[in-house]
Amino acid sequence: MSKKQHLFLLIKSLSKAEKRYFKLFVAHQKGGDAKNNNYLRLFEAIDQQTVYDEQAIKQKFAGQAFIKQLHVTKNYLNQLILKSLRNFHTKLSKEAELRDLLRDVEILFHKELYDQCRHVLDKAHQLATTYEKLPVLVEINDWKRRLCLATSLSINTQKPLDALIQENKVVVQKLNHLNHYWDWSIHLITRLSKASEASLFLQNEWFSDAQKADTIQAKKLYHHSLMAYYVMIEKDYEKAIEIVDQLVEILEAQPDHIVEDLSAYLTLLNNKVGLLLDKKAYDLIPEVLHKIRDAPAKYQIKELTAKNLKVQLHTYNVELEMYRDAHLHSQGIGLIPTIEAFLKQHEPRVPKDYLLSFYYQFAYLYFKNHQCHEALKWLNKILNVRWETAREDLETYARFLNLIIHFELGNILVLKYAVESCRRFLKKRKQTTQPFEKKILGFFAKICVHPPAEYPGFFVQLKQELFTAHTPQERSRHLDYLDFEAWIDEKCSKHR
Structure with missing residues (x-):
């Protein structure tokens, strides 16, 4: 950039x-x-x-x-x-508040206003302890030591200084534990990909004993690593969901930590949604999605950060995908006004990738519900804009869906121009035109110049070229966001 x-x-x-x-x-x-x-x-x-x-x-x-x-x-x-x-954003986070308090401490200390300095230090210490801001706590204790030496006779400093040393030892131990969990979290996929390490994961000292996860952040990393293990190695989604629920319970018992780091809580719930999707437990998903959406109001978060906004947007995307995959197209369409209102509320902070995804999902749901004119309205929002996003895949699918809809509406003259427009787009994009894309374009190009009586034969030929003798992986690539196979089958069955 x-x-x-x-x-x-x-x-x-x-x-x-x-x-x-x-x-x-x-x-x-x-x-x-x-x-x-x-x-x-x-x-x-x-x-x-x-x-x-x-x-x-x-x-x-x-x-x-x-x-x-x-x-x-x-x-x-x-x-x-x-x-x-x-x-x-002076109170954007407790970390920011603590930095301001430490600036006050430094000013008061250099002015030798020691009583005021001690009062601010005590406030900072309580805040850092409550929210487990361990590195800042070490810094606070350093100022306490300096204040103690500046205000006490040497004979009186031994006991309070010893107490500070002992407290710092505990803080450093917790930091050491946290550092080990970060190390595991960062290298987790690499280590679990090695059979020798994966087989001994649950016997590892950092995961056989939950007591070492002695801070909220350490507990988050501990549970996330366990969840990943059960998904990647054991393929035990029930156990993974159980671990997610354990961490949810821990965080909900500490609401101050949720307020301080809402994104971690939302991401955790989002992980649960992903696990439920993998299990196709669609009936359990809406409750979790609504819990994510209600969290800002419940924890009195007035304005969403960019990261938290993306999590909220993701819940709507997931719900639309769920309705699409479960063929509940009317329910998906019923959600569209709510999403439109949310997008308008947070405009222009909504990332373009999400807008593009929503517009495509709206169009596809209307298409599957046989409301082609409504589908075209949303497709045109995609086709008439230069998106400059990383989602060229969605832009490509939008163009193919546009071809299908114009065929369905009988707009053969428009279809002819749409085919050429699609071909130009495919040439200009970064990815090389795939064989199956060329076949689809060729199919619609033939449709434009042949009478309807010949269409059934073209559909049979297209189905054979796209799906016969293809592996499941290859078929899934063709069907990722647009179920060509279902559409072709429908057309073939009508002409039998």
């Missing part, structure tokens, strides 16, 4: 509240109203763009002094935004 886009992406990541705060923040900055106004004007101009266009920015502000050194102005604007975000 070009460095020139960094400011654009930062601005586009801001919520409405953050943008409003930034404008007030700049208005109160020293340095002259005209200069600050230039930053606001540049901010607004970039914010109005959907795709970053630096040439358009230069043309818009042609003749302005600041545009002559646009890179300098952009860099300073970037720093201003980050500075305003630091102020806006």
Whole structure:
């Protein structure tokens, strides 16, 4: 990604509240109203763009002094935004609160306001202990030691200093345990892929004894590793779900930790959804999905982070896929208005990959429900936009679905142009055109120039070319997001 886009992406990541705060923040900055106004004007101009266009920015502000050194102005604007975000998010996390408290400690210590310094240290210590911020706790104890030496006679320091040393030993031991679990988590797949290590996994000292997982973070890593083991090695999804439920219970007993790290809780529930999908336990999934969606309100999270927003979006994607796979197309369509409202609420923070996925899912559900005109409405939202995402696969499937729908509607003239448009897209994309894609294009090209009486023979031929003598893996690649086989079978059966 070009460095020139960094400011654009930062601005586009801001919520409405953050943008409003930034404008007030700049208005109160020293340095002259005209200069600050230039930053606001540049901010607004970039914010109005959907795709970053630096040439358009230069043309818009042609003749302005600041545009002559646009890179300098952009860099300073970037720093201003980050500075305003630091102020806006002073209580973004307990980690951020602790950093602010430690800055206060340092200031008070150097001013020799030791009583106030001790009071702030006690507050920081309680916060760090409650939320298990172990590295910060070591730093807090270092300040306690400095304060003790600065305010006590040497004869009186031994006992409190010994207590600090003992506390730090406990903290360091917990950090050591946590480090071992991180080591296992990071290298888990590599180690479990070796039969010698996988066979001894449950006898390993870090997983045979849960007592070593002595912090909330260590418990998360411990349970995630066990879950992965039972999925990858034992193929025991029931046991994996049991382990997930154990960790859910641990976290729900510590709601403060959920508030501090909501994404870990949501990801855990998301893992459970994945396991239930693998088991095709569709009836148990909606309850977990709603638990994920209700979590921000339950734990009084006012604004979702980008990561948590993606988890929420993922729940809707999963639910649509569940209805698609279970052939409950009407129920999937019934969910669309709710998803539309959610997308509108969080616009423009919704990543393009998710928008593309939703539009395709909507179109496909309408198609499967024999509502082709509604399906076309959503497909056109895909086909008429340059997405510039990593989901070329969905863009490809959207074009093939577009061909099918125009065939279903009898739009043969439109179909002819759609085939050529699809061919151009396949040539331009990064991935090489696959043999099965060429066969599908060839099929629709023949449809465009032959009478309907010949269609049945073309369908039989297409089915043989796409699916006869293919392995299950090859067939699954053809059917990933668009069930060509079911559609072809339907057409063949109508003409028998």
